[in-house]
Amino acid sequence: MSSEGSAYNSWIPNVWNNAVQEDPWLPAMTKQQRLMGFMACLLGGWLCFGLSFIYLPFILIKARKYVLLFSLGSVFTLGSFSMLWGPWNHLMHLIKRNRLPFTVSYFSTLFLTIYTAMVMKNTILTILCSAAQFVALLWYVFSYVPVE
Numbered sequence: 001m002s003s004e005g006s007a008y009n010s011w012i013p014n015v016w017n018n019a020v021q022e023d024p025w026l027p028a029m030t031k032q033q034r035l036m037g038f039m040a041c042l043l044g045g046w047l048c049f050g051l052s053f054i055y056l057p058f059i060l061i062k063a064r065k066y067v068l069l070f071s072l073g074s075v076f077t078l079g080s081f082s083m084l085w086g087p088w089n090h091l092m093h094l095i096k097r098n099r100l101p102f103t104v105s106y107f108s109t110l111f112l113t114i115y116t117a118m119v120m121k122n123t124i125l126t127i128l129c130s131a132a133q134f135v136a137l138l139w140y141v142f143s144y145v146p147v148e
Contacts, residue, residue: 023086041080048073064117067130071114102140109133
């Protein structure tokens with residue numbers, strides 16, 4: 001490994017190094033490549049979320065644009081953690097017994113939101129599914145907050 005690579009690894013906090021684990025689905029990717037993929041996907045997710053919130057005041061007129069950008073932001077964000085942890089490790093995390101209710105609710109609302117926006121083209125159902133998707137996302141985020 002070059003001295004640049006070792007300097008890069010020493011710069012990365014231990015938290016990041018510990019989060020990046022070997023994954024059978026991406027065995028050839030280095031930690032640096034996975035971290036760069038994580039950051040790129042996360043940035044793409046934030047960009048899509050930001051663009052979707054531009055359409056939020058016009059949700060009744062431009063519901064499909066808002067919903068598709070928000071859903072794409074969600075997919076990018078999920079993909080970023082799959083890149084960081086490895087797709088197999090992330091999938092195993094999502095289907096753990098305590099995470100399965102979130103996984104089912106979030107992915108079903110994500111699918112329904114995209115389906116109602118793209119196939120059915122029904123504004124009211126699209127908005128309702130988008131709201132359900134947002135609630136499922138909040139549930140997931142708050143499930144990581146330790147409560148004692």
